Amino acid sequence: MTVGPGRVVVLSGPTAVGKGTVMARFRELHPEAYVSISATTRPARPGERDGVHYWFVSDAEFDELIASGGLLEWAEVHGAARYGTPRRPVDEAVADGRTVILEIDLQGARQVKENCPDACFVFLAPPSAEELVRRLQGRGTETAEEQARRLETAATEMAARDEFDVVLVNEDVERTVAELVELCGL
Template sequence: MPQNRRLTVLSGPSGVGKSTVVAELRRSHPEVWLSVSVTTRKPRPGETHGVEYFFADDAEFDRMVAAGELLEWAEFAGNRYGTPRAAVMEKLASGVPALLEIDLQGARQVRCSMAEALLVFLAPPSWEELERRLRGRGTEPPDVIARRLDVGRIEMAAEKEFDLTLVNTSVKDVCHRLIALMRRSSS
């Protein structure tokens, strides 16, 4: 009989390194299942439906929301993103360690619908470091960075809503601690 596992949610402000941590976690622990989100955003070059995202139009996304098929969903930069509920429940029921990398709004929705989920806040070593990381990307104009920093202040203030905080000083250290938490939450 497979062992039921607890859903782990990783969230934190933009620029804290969530994607980098998740990429390292998947590389070093391929047994961890990472949910693939549904989005109304158009595919970028090189993205494949069902790999990076499930791409849906607005009508299909509306249908999924109305039918309760999404565990959580949020709007960001004019597009909507959500987590398919059935896939998460299937993985948890079969004992597969499941991870969601989502924003604060989504984490709050998961908390309401799955109180047993483990919510982990990924924090920067300091506000200055977060700002340095966002500006250092060099991929966004100053007004977008300013908006991300404003949202980041709000997200940082929500840290106390999470079960625990991991400070991203080392991606490998965060991955080790996250895996240890996921293993402990399944026993």
């Protein structure tokens, strides 16, 4: 399946699978594609910048986005924070004929599937469960309790991989990005 310009590609997968790393490299290679920036209520991690990595918003601001229909999808993730995709920039990029990539969690992907069934849904999988644990622990950005919660969520997410059109195994970032680029028709 190849997705042409003006279409939406949804990239999802479990925590620590490397979605952010894959998308950072994809952006470097294809700045013409629109990669959605999610809004979140969680605090920024070291090195993250508002409007670049995420839109960091308060709970009240997030509530207003929901109430106004300003989010294409949203979810509470890991029982700790809410994430959502601002609708307007996605609609504008599609109308301009650009490929749009949404890097979102399983809950969000399911919402987009209901509202945008023509999108291409890509699941990013780890090479193994052991590698996923290694990557999560290696990040050093979560407490042991947060890691346990994320791994529990990851098991549920891995079980949903058959809901997606394509599964890419992220064993090598460059190869994974090349597969995503080919899939997007860029």
